[in-house]
Amino acid sequence: MEQAKITERGRLTRQRIIEATGEQILASGIGGTTLDTVRAATLTSKSQLFHYFPGGKNELVSEVAAWEGRQLLDAQEPEIHDLGSWESWERWRAGLVHYYIARGRWACPIGSLATQAAMTDPELESTIAASMRAWRDMLADGVRKLQQANTVDATADPQRIATVILAAIQGGLILSQPERSAWPLEAALDNALAPLHLVSTSRTP
Amino acid sequence: MEQAKITERGRLTRQRIIEATGEQILASGIGGTTLDTVRAATLTSKSQLFHYFPGGKNELVSEVAAWEGRQLLDAQEPEIHDLGSWESWERWRAGLVHYYIARGRWACPIGSLATQAAMTDPELESTIAASMRAWRDMLADGVRKLQQANTVDATADPQRIATVILAAIQGGLILSQPERSAWPLEAALDNALAPLHLVSTSRTP
DNA sequence: TCTTCATTGGACTTCATGGTCCATTCCTAC
DNA sequence: GTAGGAATGGACCATGAAGTCCAATGAAGA
Numbered sequence: 001m002e003q004a005k006i007t008e009r010g011r012l013t014r015q016r017i018i019e020a021t022g023e024q025i026l027a028s029g030i031g032g033t034t035l036d037t038v039r040a041a042t043l044t045s046k047s048q049l050f051h052y053f054p055g056g057k058n059e060l061v062s063e064v065a066a067w068e069g070r071q072l073l074d075a076q077e078p079e080i081h082d083l084g085s086w087e088s089w090e091r092w093r094a095g096l097v098h099y100y101i102a103r104g105r106w107a108c109p110i111g112s113l114a115t116q117a118a119m120t121d122p123e124l125e126s127t128i129a130a131s132m133r134a135w136r137d138m139l140a141d142g143v144r145k146l147q148q149a150n151t152v153d154a155t156a157d158p159q160r161i162a163t164v165i166l167a168a169i170q171g172g173l174i175l176s177q178p179e180r181s182a183w184p185l186e187a188a189l190d191n192a193l194a195p196l197h198l199v200s201t202s203r204t205p
Numbered sequence: 206m207e208q209a210k211i212t213e214r215g216r217l218t219r220q221r222i223i224e225a226t227g228e229q230i231l232a233s234g235i236g237g238t239t240l241d242t243v244r245a246a247t248l249t250s251k252s253q254l255f256h257y258f259p260g261g262k263n264e265l266v267s268e269v270a271a272w273e274g275r276q277l278l279d280a281q282e283p284e285i286h287d288l289g290s291w292e293s294w295e296r297w298r299a300g301l302v303h304y305y306i307a308r309g310r311w312a313c314p315i316g317s318l319a320t321q322a323a324m325t326d327p328e329l330e331s332t333i334a335a336s337m338r339a340w341r342d343m344l345a346d347g348v349r350k351l352q353q354a355n356t357v358d359a360t361a362d363p364q365r366i367a368t369v370i371l372a373a374i375q376g377g378l379i380l381s382q383p384e385r386s387a388w389p390l391e392a393a394l395d396n397a398l399a400p401l402h403l404v405s406t407s408r409t410p
Numbered sequence: 411t412c413t414t415c416a417t418t419g420g421a422c423t424t425c426a427t428g429g430t431c432c433a434t435t436c437c438t439a440c
Numbered sequence: 441g442t443a444g445g446a447a448t449g450g451a452c453c454a455t456g457a458a459g460t461c462c463a464a465t466g467a468a469g470a
Contacts, residue, residue: 007437010447028324031236034427045449046429056429107320111379115312115320118382119233129383160392163380164373167393171376174316175368177323178334187365188372192396212416239457250419261459
């Protein structure tokens with residue numbers, strides 16, 4: 001892709017637009033986010049939006065999705081790259097829950113986009129699917145480490161377990177929304193992680 | 206509420222509109238469903254839409270949500286009212302998965318609406334939350350039956366287990382979408398149901 | 411048959427929103 | 441300091457979708 005000339009100042013403006021759009025999408029959905037509200041929130045003008053995102057709203061939303069995907073994985077560092085022990089998994093779990101709580105809204109930037117965009121925009125759908133796959137693969141790697149450490153049944157399918165964990169996160173968030181509380185998320189997540197510490201003697205009460 | 210005069214013919218038209226709208230929402234989301242496409246699909250006119258749903262699109266979508274909620278529970282009959290044995294849970298599970306497969310799309314009419322409408326329409330949100338709660342309560346009742354039959358740990362919280370199961374369904378459906386397969390749903394669901402048959406000697410391979 | 415009201419048809423209005431265009435300002439390199 | 445291109449401002453346009461209105465039709469009872 002031929003990169004158009006862009007200065008540092010422009011890069012900052014562009015990033016500001018992406019982040020503000022991400023906020024609004026998380027709060028009001030794609031449909032509830034208009035270029036005008038983004039413009040207002042970022043103190044920019046219509047021409048800037050199309051200057052930095054020639055493809056219009058679609059391109060903007062795609063960039064948001066990609067950025068949110070990176071953000072989400074970054075928020076799980078460094079544990080996401082470890083997961084070689086049950087303690088690491090526990091730290092990872094705590095950090096992830098904290099991340100969602102800190103956002104204030106019970107919605108996953110990726111999962112919520114996934115349901116909204118699945119039918120609308122096929123390109124966006126594949127972007128999101130890629131993020132999901134990357135995430136799942138990292139979790140599966142962690143499961144494999146536990147298997148090699150012999151603390152988890154070696155015959156279990158790591159991809160399957162990783163998928164179950166992701167499903168628990170996404171579903172848990174959906175149910176956390178009306179409750180205005182993290183407990184459904186935590187309950188679902190803990191249940192999904194159960195197969196990973198069968199050897200543990202005690203469960204936290 | 207004062208019911209306006211309505212004939213059988215009108216009732217049928219009204220129902221036709223609700224069902225067609227439900228289809229379109231499931232396929233394209235609320236935003237992707239317009240009164241014009243509904244009108245075309247149902248061979249009706251604009252005035253009919255507002256005749257039967259004076260509140261406009263909002264009212265129509267609300268009615269769809271309520272109807273889909275009833276449909277979803279009906280589809281789980283009669284098992285949803287039993288769940289007094291593990292075999293009944295297995296039948297329930299099979300029926301539910303079959304229901305989603307039969308719909309062709311990997312989306313829960315309730316869950317998908319929940320994420321779309323959570324921020325948009327507070328009234329709709331509460332309608333959906335009510336459906337979710339009803340569903341969860343029925344599952345919790347089933348868990349209690351197993352506890353009374355002494356096949357499940359009596360100290361476990363039925364509401365919590367029910368919530369975990371619902372989360373698995375919702376999250377599993379999200380992950381089933383890109384896979385175009387039911388296996389993530391089934392994996393998540395099986396894992397969520399695991400606590401209900403710990404006494405079983407063998408797991409299905 | 412005639413009256414009445416539910417039902418239906420469809421043109422028209424209004425408005426939000428994505429997108430275009432051009433002028434102006436701001437940097438930076440020369 | 442000045443020329444050129446990036447960055448910005450904001451008016452303007454096109455379109456699609458929600459919602460309104462009134463006239464026409466159909467059916468069922470008096």
